[in-house]
Amino acid sequence: MMMTYNQIIDTFQSIANSHLQIHNFGDGLLEDINTIKENGGKFPVLWVIPQSAELGENGLNYKMRVLVFDIDETADTFRRNILSDTLQILNDVIKNFKNDSDDYYVGGVNTALPFTQNFADYVTGWYIDINIETGIDNNPCDSPEE
Numbered sequence: 001m002m003m004t005y006n007q008i009i010d011t012f013q014s015i016a017n018s019h020l021q022i023h024n025f026g027d028g029l030l031e032d033i034n035t036i037k038e039n040g041g042k043f044p045v046l047w048v049i050p051q052s053a054e055l056g057e058n059g060l061n062y063k064m065r066v067l068v069f070d071i072d073e074t075a076d077t078f079r080r081n082i083l084s085d086t087l088q089i090l091n092d093v094i095k096n097f098k099n100d101s102d103d104y105y106v107g108g109v110n111t112a113l114p115f116t117q118n119f120a121d122y123v124t125g126w127y128i129d130i131n132i133e134t135g136i137d138n139n140p141c142d143s144p145e146e
Contacts, residue, residue, distance in 0.1 A: 037120035069125025
């Protein structure tokens with residue numbers, strides 16, 4: 001079965017909404033993260049950035065970057081605690097996403113990488129790149145044409 005980009009983002013949003021520690025969700029480009037402050041600025045944040053989509057004969061493979069981060073002080077006062085908490089949250093998100101549906105497959109070992117970034121606020125957290133394999137309907141009779 002095929003899973004669309006919108007359905008993937010909706011799945012991540014649903015996970016964020018049900019996770020007790022995640023207080024904000026967003027998707028889009030890295031520079032779009034600055035909109036968090038405009039939308040109330042609640043932390044920790046789950047953010048999803050599309051990286052690529054491979055259109056194959058029988059499948060559509062998305063590569064998505066998934067970030068979980070929290071606000072810190074510029075002196076990195078809370079870095080250790082934030083890294084500990086956000087890694088656990090990221091692990092929860094990935095496990096929930098993997099088990100959410102049979103319409104896609106997330107395989108392989110995923111490596112989480114720490115980051116510290118100055119977006120609208122100074123933040124610390126983790127990101128992971130995951131590959132999401134889903135089916136695609138390549139029947140030429142189903143293509144919208146005149």
